[in-house]
Amino acid sequence: MSSSSVEDIPDQCKDLFTQDGVLLKSCSGCSINELNSIGMLCIVRNPDGTKCIEWRPNDLITIDSDTQDQEWAVVNTIGRRQRTLSGNMTSDYATARARIIKIPLDDLKTFRVSRNNQQMQFSTKHGVWQMILYFQHGNAEIFLANLKTHVKTAKSRHERNAYVVVESNTEAQVLNKSFAELDIFTENPTDVVWGFVSNLRQRPYATTMEAFSKLTDIVYNGNEAMNDKRDMSEEVADLLTKSISAMEDTTTTTKSDEYEVISVKPTLPPRPCIPRGTPLSTEKWEGLQDTEGRVAEVDGVKQLIFRGGVAHSIRHAVWKYLLDYYPWNMGHSEIKNLQRRKTEEYFSMKLQWRSMTEGQESRFSEYRDRKSLVEKDVNRTDRTHPFFTGDNNPNLVVLQDILMTYVMYNFDLGYVQGMSDILAPILLLLGNEVDSFWCFAGFMDRIAPNFDMDQAGMKQQLLHLQQLLTFASPELAHHLAQKDSGNMYFCFRWLLVWFKREFSHRDIMRLWEVLWTGLPCANFHLLICVAILDAEKDILISKDYGFTEILKHVNDLSMRLDVDKILSAAEGIYHQIVSAQHLTDQIRVIIGLPTVGTTSQTEGDDDSGDESPTGSQSEAASHSRSESTSHLRSEATTVNGNGTENNDQRVLFTPEMDEVTLEYNGLQISIVTKTVWALLA
Amino acid sequence: MAKTYDYLFKLLLIGDSGVGKTSILFRFSEDAFNISFISTIGIDFKIRTIDLDGKKVKLQIWDTAGQERFRTITTAYYRGSMGIMLVYDVTNEKSFENIKNWIRNIEENASADVEKMILGNKCDLDAKRQVSKERGEQLAIEYQIKFVETSAKDSLNVEYAFYTLARDIKAKMEKKQEASNPPGARSGAHQLRANEQQRKPTSWLSRCSVL
Numbered sequence: 047m048s049s050s051s052v053e054d055i056p057d058q059c060k061d062l063f064t065q066d067g068v069l070l071k072s073c074s075g076c077s078i079n080e081l082n083s084i085g086m087l088c089i090v091r092n093p094d095g096t097k098c099i100e101w102r103p104n105d106l107i108t109i110d111s112d113t114q115d116q117e118w119a120v121v122n123t124i125g126r127r128q129r130t131l132s133g134n135m136t137s138d139y140a141t142a143r144a145r146i147i148k149i150p151l152d153d154l155k156t157f158r159v160s161r162n163n164q165q166m167q168f169s170t171k172h173g174v175w176q177m178i179l180y181f182q183h184g185n186a187e188i189f190l191a192n193l194k195t196h197v198k199t200a201k202s203r204h205e206r207n208a209y210v211v212v213e214s215n216t217e218a219q220v221l222n223k224s225f226a227e228l229d230i231f232t233e234n235p236t237d238v239v240w241g242f243v244s245n246l247r248q249r250p251y252a253t254t255m256e257a258f259s260k261l262t263d264i265v266y267n268g269n270e271a272m273n274d275k276r277d278m279s280e281e282v283a284d285l286l287t288k289s290i291s292a293m294e295d296t297t298t299t300t301k302s303d304e305y306e307v308i309s310v311k312p313t314l315p316p317r318p319c320i321p322r323g324t325p326l327s328t329e330k331w332e333g334l335q336d337t338e339g340r341v342a343e344v345d346g347v348k349q350l351i352f353r354g355g356v357a358h359s360i361r362h363a364v365w366k367y368l369l370d371y372y373p374w375n376m377g378h379s380e381i382k383n384l385q386r387r388k389t390e391e392y393f394s395m396k397l398q399w400r401s402m403t404e405g406q407e408s409r410f411s412e413y414r415d416r417k418s419l420v421e422k423d424v425n426r427t428d429r430t431h432p433f434f435t436g437d438n439n440p441n442l443v444v445l446q447d448i449l450m451t452y453v454m455y456n457f458d459l460g461y462v463q464g465m466s467d468i469l470a471p472i473l474l475l476l477g478n479e480v481d482s483f484w485c486f487a488g489f490m491d492r493i494a495p496n497f498d499m500d501q502a503g504m505k506q507q508l509l510h511l512q513q514l515l516t517f518a519s520p521e522l523a524h525h526l527a528q529k530d531s532g533n534m535y536f537c538f539r540w541l542l543v544w545f546k547r548e549f550s551h552r553d554i555m556r557l558w559e560v561l562w563t564g565l566p567c568a569n570f571h572l573l574i575c576v577a578i579l580d581a582e583k584d585i586l587i588s589k590d591y592g593f594t595e596i597l598k599h600v601n602d603l604s605m606r607l608d609v610d611k612i613l614s615a616a617e618g619i620y621h622q623i624v625s626a627q628h629l630t631d632q633i634r635v636i637i638g639l640p641t642v643g644t645t646s647q648t649e650g651d652d653d654s655g656d657e658s659p660t661g662s663q664s665e666a667a668s669h670s671r672s673e674s675t676s677h678l679r680s681e682a683t684t685v686n687g688n689g690t691e692n693n694d695q696r697v698l699f700t701p702e703m704d705e706v707t708l709e710y711n712g713l714q715i716s717i718v719t720k721t722v723w724a725l726l727a
Numbered sequence: 728m729a730k731t732y733d734y735l736f737k738l739l740l741i742g743d744s745g746v747g748k749t750s751i752l753f754r755f756s757e758d759a760f761n762i763s764f765i766s767t768i769g770i771d772f773k774i775r776t777i778d779l780d781g782k783k784v785k786l787q788i789w790d791t792a793g794q795e796r797f798r799t800i801t802t803a804y805y806r807g808s809m810g811i812m813l814v815y816d817v818t819n820e821k822s823f824e825n826i827k828n829w830i831r832n833i834e835e836n837a838s839a840d841v842e843k844m845i846l847g848n849k850c851d852l853d854a855k856r857q858v859s860k861e862r863g864e865q866l867a868i869e870y871q872i873k874f875v876e877t878s879a880k881d882s883l884n885v886e887y888a889f890y891t892l893a894r895d896i897k898a899k900m901e902k903k904q905e906a907s908n909p910p911g912a913r914s915g916a917h918q919l920r921a922n923e924q925q926r927k928p929t930s931w932l933s934r935c936s937v938l
């Protein structure tokens with residue numbers, strides 16, 4: 047246990063929370079040498095029971111031969127020493143100690159979160175920011191949540207994302223007040239709360255469970271009469287999540303001293319093994335078209351493609367429909383007209399940049415920059431494939447021309463790296479410049495947010511992925527969060543170019559055409575990620591891979607993945623999720639199901655003061671919601687037709703749901719209240 | 728388990744898209760060059776262990792995507808870097824001008840005392856050159872950072888650059904260790920900074936580039 051070595055330190059301070067990789071940007075009264083250094087941010091309990099925020103510089107680098115085998119153990123920091131080493135270290139510990147920056151929580155007046163949740167400012171005096179910290183990796187959310195368990199705060203009325211410390215509270219006081227507000231207990235709340243607190247010390251699990259069950263009855267089980275009192279105060283929520291996290295530890299280690307709490311975590315239903323189908327064949331495709339070439343059974347065609355993809359011989363035809371170049375209901379003659387129009391449109395856009403003179407170009411730096419980016423990437427796109435290989439390959443010119451014309455088609459977006467990867471397989475298949483352009487444009491319409499200037503689209507997807515993984519593979523999500531990888535950045539490449547770099551040409555065509563159907567749910571590509579990661583779960587966890595190894599392992603999966611296996615697993619995971627008893631609105635929104643409003647964590651919990659991401663996120667969420675309703679409608683028919691699912695039924699049952707789902711560090715922890723009662727009985 | 732190295736250094740390659748970061752890394756880690764390399768999406772790293780004054784130094788070298796809009800993601804990986812190679816392309820003026828922005832980016836996202844080095848890559852392409860070696864040197868003096876022109880293609884100065892950066896990190900680290908361990912030392916890190924100030928970057932320019 048680490049706590050025993052803490053006792054060796056003369057001060058006997060206890061770290062209640064630590065976060066690495068925090069840059070000290072400014073601090074009044076501290077040595078200039080420390081500014082812009084990286085350190086560890088902690089919440090510390092002093093021997094006298096008071097608490098403070100500490101920032102410790104990270105730069106006492108030394109060789110620690112005992113822990114040689116761990117990749118990063120070689121870089122040893124003060125914080126680490128304090129926890130792991132003993133003996134002959136007190137003198138440099140004292141030296142280091144003098145460089146630590148402290149803000150006692152009793153003195154803390156205000157703090158503010160800004161810059162995409164990555165920066166925090168602290169003030170102990172009105173109008174002056176004492177210390178500014180930059181969270182280099184991830185963000186301040188977890189620290190903020192933790193800090194809020196130690197001080198009572200209110201949102202500032204004057205400043206966005208700022209919090210005023212109301213009082214540096216003991217937990218009991220917070221509980222006392224909040225429980226009183228909740229009006230749960232018929233007895234005198236003060237007595238109950240004190241009883242709770244003292245019980246908590248002696249019998250933590252039973253007490254916590256008991257309190258939950260009472261609280262949750264009111265907060266979560268739809269007690270109508272209580273509606274106006276339902277806004278459970280932040281502090282209670284934090285306390286609950288904190289206790290839950292303590293309890294969660296015991297549930298993962300199977301047994302606590304007092305109870306066997308195995309059934310506490312709701313599990314997903316078993317994963318159905320759904321075999322892949324055969325590709326849409328020429329005969330079937332022709333059979334689905336009427337004499338004019340119109341396709342009426344669009345849903346049916348999409349179902350077939352979702353199941354088995356498209357036979358290669360008809361891909362060049364079918365992709366044009368899947369990518370919204372040809373409307374499904376258009377006959378041969380109309381399509382001829384459409385083609386003519388689109389061809390003219392394409393060449394007029396192409397002419398725009400082709401007719402640019404050298405002089406014009408020299409005065410148009412934005413255009414020049416884009417052109418040079420395109421050139422660089424065209425030379426580096428799939429050059430090992432015979433279609434693009436060789437020095438003066440004419441196909442490279444076509445690739446370049448389409449991308450440049452796309453710049454004129456969508457100048458706001460322009461050219462972003464990754465687009466050449468998206469275009470290459472399309473051009474390779476279709477060969478024709480105009481058709482490839484319009485199919486590419488159709489694909490881009492779906493994934494344009496990936497290329498946003500501010501990367502909001504990517505960040506949102508990474509967040510959604512994290513949330514889906516937390517639901518579908520909680521142990522892995524927990525492991526990743528512990529290894530500083532909860533932001534899922536290591537999946538960036540997968541999402542940006544829809545796995546283009548992870549599969550062979552043959553396989554990427556299969557994966558893409560399946561994903562283009564939009565079945566079986568919105569954001570199915572995120573479930574592909576979940577399926578790939580879930581298959582690697584045992585390795586990642588059992589080898590205790592850290593930040594670095596996780597990235598390497600994931601990068602190295604490239605070209606070693608089995609597309610059919612992954613599609614099948616992802617579909618299985620989809621069914622697990624939608625039939626889970628504890629399905630939350632948060633997950634519903636991501637996969638495009640209508641929300642049912644029984645759980646509270648979808649909105650509400652984001653009190654972290656995040657500026658732009660929150661804004662764009664809820665915007666996008668509502669967008670995807672409206673988008674998905676229509677999608678759902680078409681799906682509902684097929685689903686009900688199969689007789690496998692019935693969403694309406696689930697909606698009816700949900701208010702009776704006897705689980706509580708809370709979010710902790712981005713992890714969802716659900717507790718079955720009935721189980722709790724059974725345990726307590 | 729047998730000890731496979733004495734030190735582990737995390738290094739980072741940054742610079743505009745297409746300046747040759749991946750090619751430099753490929754040259755250093757595999758001793759090869761591939762004209763049709765793919766652009767970097769996201770981030771990756773390679774490992775090479777080198778021998779430095781009798782010590783085995785494992786270099787973990789991170790390669791990032793150069794395009795500006797990916798920076799919010801790539802900067803997350805700056806954490807813990809001990810050395811950074813700032814790369815520009817001598818045939819591309821813009822990539823040279825952007826070095827200043829990259830330095831600002833480092834200041835915001837990496838530890839203040841990270842060792843830095845500027846590389847002017849593709850110096851084999853003399854006919855297309857837009858940035859003279861003198862301008863590179865001038866910039867390096869301005870920022871007090873070491874500088875060398877390289878060619879990943881012709882394998883020129885790539886080894887030299889990594890060895891130099893690694894040696895500097897090692898020296899700094901050993902100094903810090905000394906500074907933090909002398910008997911009865913007070914405020915070791917501050918002394919260290921004072922020492923560093925004296926090490927003015929004048930002598931190294933002469934032995935820097937052999938072009």
Ligand SMILES: Nc1nc2c(ncn2[C@@H]2O[C@H](COP(=O)(O)OP(=O)(O)OP(=O)(O)O)[C@@H](O)[C@H]2O)c(=O)[nH]1
Nearest residue numbers: 744745746747748749750762767793849878879880
């Ligand atoms: N002549 C010459 N060409 C080079 C050299 N280094 C790289 N290149 C070429 O420059 C192009 C870009 O090189 P990359 O290594 O992919 O560039 P990068 O900096 O990694 O680019 P991003 O991954 O987009 O950030 C490739 O076509 C390389 O072949 C060099 O030293 N000499």
Ligand SMILES: [Mg+2]
Nearest residue numbers: 748749766767
């Ligand atoms: Mg690269």
